[in-house]
Amino acid sequence: MRGLEGKVCIIAGGARGIGAATAKRLAEEGVRVVIGDILVDEANSTAEAIRSAGGQAHAVHLDGTKMESQSEIVAKAIEVFGGLDIY
Secondary structure, eight states: OOSOTTOEEEEETOSSHHHHHHHHHHHHTTOEEEEEESOHHHHHHHHHHHHHTTOOEEEEEOOTTOHHHHHHHHHHHHHHHSOOOBO
């Protein structure tokens, strides 16, 4: 993965498993990651692990079945990181 540094990405279902691994890998490439998951405590743990490793990450509660929740994660990405490039 090249050319992603500085991009902002939403990872839905990023609290654990493949989603968390994807968030961590993207952060290693310099992507600023917004982790959304219904398991918000675990999403916060994943975001903290990314920050501890020198990356930039923010976690939010996301219920992908709710339009309002989907809108909120996009708004949070824009608020925290100034935009959204990958979703």
